[in-house]
Amino acid sequence: MYQYNDNDQTLINERVTQFRDQTQRYLNGDMGEDEFRTLRLMNGVYIQIHAPMMRIAIPYGLLSAAQLRTLASISRKYDKGYAHFTTRQNLQLNWPTIESIPDILADLAKVQMHAIQTSGNCIRNTTSDHFAGVTPDEITDPRPYCEIIRQWTTFHPEFSYLPRKFKIAVSSSAQDRAATQLHDIGVHVIKNSSGDCGFRILVGGGLGRTPIIGTEIRPFLAQKDLLSYLEAIVRIYNLNGRRDNKYKARIKILVREEGIDKIRAQVEAEWLRIKDGMEIPAQTFIDMQAQFLPPAYDTNAQENASLIQAENNPEFATWLQHNTATHKVTGYRIVFLSLKAPDSPPGDILAGQLDAVADLADAYSFGEIRSTHRQNLVLADVNQANLYSLWQKLSALKLATPNIGTATDIICCPGLDFCNLANATSIDITHEINQALDNLDYLHDLGELNINISGCMNGCAHQSVGHIGILGVDKKGAEWYQITLGGSSANTAAIGQKLGASISKANIIAAIKAILATYIEQREGSEENFLDTFNRVGITPFKEKVYANH
């Protein structure tokens, strides 16, 4: 993985000093609340219901074991001994104090980590495929591009006070696991007819109150032009994006109101002007690729090396089927660590688990861990001969719930329990869905199914692209839920359709059960997954079943 050079390290050290000074000026009364708010947000610090919340950047979701141990230590020292992985592959602390933030940043800087631009109206953490570098369906490892983008976005002097936040995702695979169509900019690594790597660039996707699928702005961009093109897009957005209404300030609204043709013309004109001056030298790509070399795989590793244990142990076999994925190297598997145990909030992890995962990464996966967009963890390079012993250890840590990609692998925001913005709780709905689906055979029979639950229309849990989306709404002070069906953040991205009138908290689980039962009734064999069934039969059968007794 990328190792900081002296310049990288100097910059984050200087950031700690800067924020320490800013915090001190604020605490001394020399800086106003509004000014400090903006500055703390750009260091990942929100003020929530109970305490400040701090969001730590995990660029494109990649972590070393040493970094994970530091995160464990920080969560013990400054928080309550747990942390929360987010849908942007970052990590959140829920209980730090404002006074302790500079010290937390200093601890992070010692392991090449920071909280820069994890919030605020600036360019946020660049996200990518959690299978980057190890998946067979990949054109090339996207992480060198991600790191080039990360550096360009970091402390970008011109683009730190944009109309609204700005998110970039990069995917290099046939199957989009990074939701690139739902980002302000989506970067698809592709090859042209000459076999040169370049990018297809999408713009104006996004979730939140007005979910919109991104539009292609350029079908092929040469590698060397990556940063000049991104710079042109963000400059046009900075100058022309709406600033009169924060709910209409994202680039998706600019693209929708002005039309893609006009935006493209503006971007291309600006890009032609600046592209020669911002060309990325070929050596930069070579140097960056050298930072992401494959680990020293065992060339004797055998496919199906754990088949015998699987035949003798159905629980292990189930886990193997659901929580591991195909690796591009013979004899290896990609392993998911489920952060969706039935009794814990989705994405949450205890300090002890963080330390234990660091040890497992060292023992089984070359000392690296990835966080995923769906709030789980991945050990990307596990020799198949080690899968059984790894599974036993993960089971003991409660990180082996065999539910990856299933209905209990729920994306869930903190909701009304923690968040100022929420209209309704979301964590307890997740628990109740887990209770309703506690039969593993039924859960696995339901197959691939994404349920996303957000406590308000800001949509932090991406409910509008959940196969089943659940959105908390306020109805005269009571918590109600709006259900959508048929959303997807994968290749055929789609915004979910509203099922009907919102449903009271008392009835929401019954409604979910009715939706699942409808799917089972309607599907053409167990091979047809929920989304395919929905797309074939439409919303009516679901609606009839859910609202039958209303």
Next chain:
Amino acid sequence: MQIIKDQQIIANNWQYIADNDSLPTGNITVSLTRWLQNQVQLQQHTGQIGVRIEADADINLLTKNLTKITLIELNFPAFTDGRGFSQARLLRDNLQYQGELRAIGNYMLDQVFYLTKVGVNAFALKTVKELETALSTMQDFSYSYQN
């Protein structure tokens, strides 16, 4: 009130002239509208000419006779409004503006470092203490990824 120019605290020897004011002697700043409407008359002025730019202004309107302008003031309506950062970058890189580029209005001193990086070289702030703090923030970072 003093200002910062080229990392020095100096006296501000410019006068703000509203659109209806008659022209006094000395260095004056006028609105972009007045500059565009009265360029011939303003170029006869014996003192230097500065132009005040609002955040929604099209920088390209300044292309003509840009060398006659020795000060451009970028007025920030609020510190959250970052259009001035792109205006500054375009003035320096696209229009090759060489004169003084001054940030005025409701920006905050913690933005001074980034403003210097996009080509702003002068700063009007609210108090002398702010000017001094702003000067110290110009050393916040010793390396930049962008250039």
